[in-house]
Every structure is written in C-alpha cells, then in structure tokens.
Amino acid sequence: MTDSTTEPGTETAKRGAFTSRRVFIFAAIGSAVGLGNIWRFPYVAYENGGGAFILPYLIALLTAGIPFLLLDYAIGHRYRGSAPLSFARLSRGAESLGWWQMGICFMIAVYYAAVVAWALRYTFFAVDKAWGTDPEGFFFGSFLQTGEAGVDTTLVPGVLWPLLVIWAVVALVMVLGVQKGIGRMALVFIPILLVAFLALVVQALFLPGAGAGLDALFTPDWGALLDPLVWAAAYGQIFISLSIGFGIMITYASYVDRKTDMSGSGMVVGLSNSGFELLAGIGVFAALGFMAGAATPPTAVNEVASDGIGLAFIAFPTIINEAPGGTLLGLLFFGSLVVAGITSLVSVIEVVISGVRDKFELTRVAASLWVLTPATLISLALFSTTSGIHVLDIVDYFVNRFGILLVAVVSMVVVGWVLMALPRLADHLNATGSVPVGTWWKVLIGGLAPIALTLVLGRELYVAITEPYGGYPGWMLVVFGWLPVVAMIVLAAGLALALPWRKDTPLTGYDDPARAGSDGAGEVR
Template sequence: MATPPPEQGPESAQRTQQEARRGAFSSRRVFILAAIGSAVGLGNIWRFPYVAYENGGGAFVIPYLIALLTAGLPFLFVDYALGHKHRGSAPLSFARESPRTEVLGWWQVAICFVIAVYYAAIIGWALRYTFFSVDKAWGSDPGGFFSGDFLQTSAPGVTADVVVGVLVPLLIVWAAVLLIMGLGVQKGIGATSVVFIPLLVLAFGFLVVRSLFLPGAADGLDALFTPDWGALTDASVWAAAFGQIFFSLSIGFGIMITYASYVGRRTDMTGSGLVVGFANSGFELLAGIGVFAALGFMAQANGTAVDEVVQSGIGLAFVAFPAIISEAAGGSVIGVLFFGSLVIAGLTSLVSVLEVVVSAVRDKFDLQRVTAVLVVGVPATALSVVLFSTTSGLHVLDIVDFFINRFGILFVAVVAMVVLAWGVRALPGLATHLNHHGSIRLSRGWIVLVSVVAPLALGFVLLRDFLDTLEKPYGDYPAWMLNVFGWGSAALVLAAAVVVTFLGRRADTPADNTRKEADR
C-alpha cells in the first residue's frame, strides 16, 4: 500500500502547530462515535419512518440502499477527504483545495449557524416533555396542549410575548452545549459522544422492545413494511430516497469536513465512513420499527386504520406520541425513553452543527477555543431566545427549517459537488489521499458517482422542491413571512458567506504559503 510522502519545511511546521492548537479526537473509535452522533438526529426518529411509509413501505428499502451506496457514502467520502487532507474547518479546507472555493465553506458555516439557532428550540421542547411524560401533563388533548398550554402559539405573525416554559429549557440546552463546546474536541465533543451514543442506543432499544409488546404493534409494522412494488416506478419515490439519505448522514454542510480534520493522518477514513453510514441507516430502521409499532397500538386503541394516525416531524413527536403514552400501560416509561432519546440525539447533532461554526471562526480569526465559543454561542443563544421562545416561535421555526433544509443545505451540496468535480478537478487528488490508508479503495467509479450521479439525483430533488414551492407556497403562512423567514433565510446565508470570505485575514491556502516562502 502506498504511503504519502513526508511533509517538510516551514509550511509543514506551521500546519502541525495549527493542528495542535485546534485539538483532535483521541482515537478512530471516538471519531466514529462523534460522526454517528452527528448523523443520528431528530430526523432519523421522526422523519424516516414517515418517508418510508409514504414511499412504498418495504419496497422503499431498495431505492434507499441504492441512494446510500451511490450518493450518500460517495459524498460522505468527499467531506472526509477535504477535512482529513487539509486539516481545517470547512472554509479553510475548501480554500486549501482551491482559494476560489472558500466561499462554499462559509456558505456551509452560515447554514449551520441558522440550523443551530432553531434546532436548540426543538431540543428544549423535548427536554420539557421528558418531564411532562412522568405525569402525562398534556391530559386528554396532546395537540391542544402542545400548541396551546405549552407553546401558547399565536396566529401566524411575529410577537414579542415570551413563554417562560419554553425559555427556561431553551437556556438549559444552550448552557449544556456551550459547556461541551468549551471543553474542546476530545474532552467535550469526543467524551460526550462516547457516553451519549451508547446511552441513546440503549434507551431507544428499550423503547422499541416495549413498543413491540403493545397491542396492535403488528398492524403498525405491517403498514410500514408491506411493500408496494409499483412505487419503484415513481420518480418521486427515488427522489425521496436520495433526499432522506443526504439529510440523515449530515453531509454537505461542513460537519464531516470539520470532524475529519480532527482525526489522525493515518486513520482509515473510508472504512470509518462505511461504519458511520450503515450505523446511521441501522438506527433509522430501528426508529421505523419502534415508531410504527407504537402507531399500530394507537390505531387499535382508537379503532382506526394505521394510515389515519400516521404523522411526521413535530406532530409525531409532540402530539401522536403523547397520545400513545397516555393510552399505553407503562406509558410514562415509554415517554421518558422517547423524549430522552430525542434530547440525546438532538444534543449530539447540535454540538456537531455548532462546531462547524466555531472551528471556522477559530481558523479565520485565530481565536482561542473558549473565545470562539463565546463569539459564536452568545449571538446564537440570543437569536434563539428572541425568535423561538415567543408565542410565534413555532411558525417561524417551521418556515426556517423547511427553506434552509431544501434551499440551503441541498443547494450548497449540489453546487459544491459540481465545483469540486468540474470546476477545480479536485476528485482525483481527494481519492488518492483517501486511498493512502483507506481499507476501501476509491476508483474511477467513485469519481463518476460524485461528479455525475449524485449531482443529478440531488439536483432533481432540489428542482422538484423548488417548483413545488413556487406552485404551492409552503403551509398557509402569509407571503411576507415566507419571504422574510423562508426565501430570506436561504438568501441571507449565501450573502453572509460572500461577506465573511473577504472579511479579516485570508485563509491559509497553499498559494498563500508559497507566496510567504517567496517573500522570505
């Protein structure tokens, strides 16, 4: 197996000093757990089961696995290669690959900042509901309790009326996350992942086992896994599979670039990627079993069909599951396990999202970790409180989440793949780097998947979502709210990326270092 040539000279010494200052994971195992912690988030639990059910049931497994192998894992390797080769945050890694691409890294950073601001609110809700589960505080009307008594949701619009019951858990979440971030890469992020990921698997595993013994569980599983083979001829089903894989693996918006930069130079990155990818998909399957077993029980208890109780997203977590908890024997235990799992999965994902921003700010402005955490964390906390602890928080969150996922994350990923593949021709060099120590060797087939298959598939998903949104504006929100918090947030992250790229000192790129050597 070929080995990379040794690095020499002042540039190598400078890079070594930078790496020591940035921090690192103590082992490949810690990196894998941290990467799994980032990938396994709220979407695995409340999005995948519904997507699978709506797109062919058991037959959805086929396009899902094909999407994993042809787009998810190949693009995951792109992120790994950029971060591991260039040893920097997303902007710095892009800049070291080609100075012209630094703006792509900052685009990803801006997206992560927006996600962190609203993602913390959902974790705060789950934290509060963990305690609500003990005495089933939502009573006989979980839907009314969630939007009424708990969130005190107003009509669509923006208000300044703070909800104390939302504000307090939100502040607790931010305090915990900033503490973890301040402790550093290994003592904070790594140590948290080592504890939380096994705990998450145990808690959710107990939940699944308990759900399987509920009356009607078999009906729910039948609804989920009964294959609709005709769905395989529907282009929208394949689009859903590629979209689900892309979002669930945390690829394309800087997280895996950042985490890969904290790993030892001789680490097997391709083998690690397979472990992370299949662990993430395994957890999604586990979530599907647990959720639909519980929905089968709910359908039987209400004397209805499973398709009448199926929900996704916030409705599943904070309305359907509380209803299940109220009906089931031992419901309090199910509730604590379910919402506790949401909190753990959410925290590990939020840490990874925020680390993208912190790492980029440190590299750009040469800050110490604690300083960078405060520079990023204080404004993020303030925005989170202002926007999402009020009676209008649910509406704003719903809009921002929809638009930033589709026209932020998906858009920058497609652009990045096209630029890396065709603009700066980076893929052969990235493949060579991963092949030095990778147990899975990347060939021309990988380059074809990243440069042609993945961009076309995800581009189709993006175009379809764009046209659908133009034809039927999202939700029933006023146009001004969609323009400000929807299209506005998608445009703002791109504008911010352009501004920050040219703000402060330039990234430490190979061209910069060559010029420094010439000056000497």
C-alpha cells in the first residue's frame, strides 16, 4: 500500500456532503429507526421484565449505545472517509475492520431489501385485506409459497416484482448522492414516518382492549432485574437498534462539516431512536391487547404477543381484520415499515458504495452500479424464491449476533487498547461538541461496553452451539450462517492486505492538529 501525505482538504467535493447538521441528524435517525424498532423492541421489552426493562435499557443506552455512537462519529468525522479509509487513516493495521464492516452491510442489505419488499406488497394488500381470514396461511402459502427447509430456486413473482421496485428506489437515491439523494430523502421520509406512526399509535390506543395490552407491556417485573440475561438483552437491543458498530455512522459522520457539534448530535440521534422504540411499543401492544380481547374465546396478551416477521405479517393482519378502521390501520402500519425500511437500507448500502468509491476512486454512479448490481442479483436469487424466508431467517440470525456484535467488540478493543486512540478521539469530539466527552467515555468504551457485549456474545454462542437455530438442517446453518460470518473476517483481512490505496489518496496528516481541521465538508446552517 502506498502512503501519502496529500493535504486532506480536497476530497469533500468528490465524496459529497450533508449541507447542514439538521440534514445529518435526520439521515442518522433514518438509519437508526428501522424495522427492528417497530417489531423487535416491544417484544424484547415484554419478554424481559416489561416496565422494569426500561431501566436496563436506558442504562445500556447511556453506557454503551450513545458512547459507541460517539466513537463512530469521532472516527468518521476526524478521518473523513468510508469505514476502510477512516480506519486506515487511524492506523494502517486497523483497515481490515472497515472491510469487515462493509461485508456485514452488504449481507444485511441483500436480505433486508426483501423484508421491505414484503411490507410494500402488504401495504397494497391492506386496502382490501387480501390475506383473508387466515393471515398465516396466506403469508407462508399464497404469498411466499414457502417450501420445505432447503434451497429451491423456484421464483415467486409476488416477491420478485416488489423487490425490484425497492432496489430501483435505492438505486435512484444512491445515484443522486449524499445530499440530493440521502439527505433529501431523510428530510422528507422521517417527518412522514413520524406522522404516520403517531397516527397509528393514536388509532391503536382507541381500540377496545388497548389498556390490557399496555398493562402487559409496562407492568414491571422487578425480579427480572436480577437476571443477567435481561441486561444482556438490553445491551444487545441497543446495538442492533442504533446502527452502530458496522460502518454506517462512520460513513455518515465523514460527510459532515468539521465544525459540527458531533457529541450533541449523538445525544439527539440516540434519544430520538429510543423515543421511537417506546412509541412503537405503545402502538404495537395496544393493538395486541385488542387482538387478545377479540379472539374467540378471548385470551391473554401473552398468547398473541410475538415479534419480527410473525408480528408484522401474521399478527397485524389479524388485528386489521377485526379492528374498526382496519384498512387505515394497515396502511399506516405497513407504510411505516416501508419508509423506515428504505431509510435504513439506504444507509446500509451507502457504507459499501462509499468504501468502493474511496478505494477505487470511482464516480458515485459507477460505484453505485458496481455495488447495486451484484446486491440486487444476489437478493433476487436468494430471497424471491420459495426457500427465501428460510435463508433470510438464518442469515439474519447469524449476521446480527456474530457479525454486528463481534465487530463492535473487536473495534472497541483495537481502538481503545491496541491503538490507544481514545484520548485523541475525545479531544476531537470536545473541540466542537456541546456535550463534554471525558474520562467517563473512555472508561465506558474501553471497559464496560466491550465487557457487556462479550458476555452477550458468549451467551449467544453457547445457545447457537447447544441448540441449532430454528431446527434447520445442519448444512443450511453452516452454508448460510457460520460460513458467511467467518468468510467476512477472512475476506476483510485479505482485502486490506491485497488492495493498495491509490497514490493520490491521503492517508496521513489526520492526527496533526495543524492539518486535521483543514477539511471542510459543506456549509453549516
């Protein structure tokens, strides 16, 4: 690889930038607020002490979530590059961390798009309740045409076409660029998402039985606070929810003006994300309370509570069938999933496009085509088939647990203990930040957060080994689970060693106070 001391002030026009702090915050919120906020958090809270879970959740947010968010911001904002380039500028030996994060984002994008496509199709299904009286049978049968666990290449047109639409929308946003594409989309989509979801929550709260659902969610089980697994669930939820640790916030922060308040922005993004999760919990469990009361015979909320795909595509259609104004409820719910999903998908794929642009000095259009073409083809080949949901389930399980969480732990250890970079990153945040970052931050990033996540990882690894996930055949877990996780690590190390940076790519000078501040990234307004 070729070292370079080119002045780090000429790249902004090439890479693109957000025009203001407000645009950056909207884009960061758009990335953080995704499908997991709506269909994962409510059930995790319910299963882990109800109202009592709020305490470990807030502690996890303040001791790990926001501190790591600030770490991502500091790396991207100081070193002005994609994940691989920012880590290479931090230390040449750390570059592979950025490639690892890029690999994780590519894998997430190819299956995440499929779920957004399902939500898009269900938005139209909600108009006439096309799923009929058996939402579960419709989802797995008529819609996905699911077969036995295995690999079947039979295409499902009802999934293929909406999936193509989603990738087309993403391609348009990516080609338009950082501000005209990602920034403007966030400025439009985030207010729409907030208004739509508020309307959904209000409608859900007026459903008969909504109170029973809220009681089930918020009644505290204080004994759960003594269970270490509850605390592990809180830390795991925070990292999965905030879009931290796998390159997104590093990339977005690199597009922000040098004088931007990054620590204050981190607090806004972190608290906004958690606020939306609590709002989602209220709306989802109010609807589940109605569902429990409307069952024949009426049942308890714990009998109908679920998360993930089961909540979105089976439980909610059941609710929509019975609820007053069900069509509007369906349009709001699935429309919210589509909007939240697209803003998150765009941020995930931007990590890959940004890395390709920095490494190969490509135009945005060229880099977008190089990334989106294989991503779209792989997505269609794997997830628009009758075996798509099985593959998606496995990939999602392994990438979230042994991809995102593992690279987060390794990043904190490398940055904090191997490179000893936390003091200079703290100084960078404090130079323009409104929230002082001091010893508390270094202790959390260098100590508490990696320890907490290591415990979460250890538990997940034990479960994965002792209880093969989902009852799937062992070969499927290896091919679509363990193998991709290991391959990402090996490939990241290989790419860092094998692909040299161009001679005109500045790699040094970013830790020199006299030069590091010379790179502007757009006018702050």
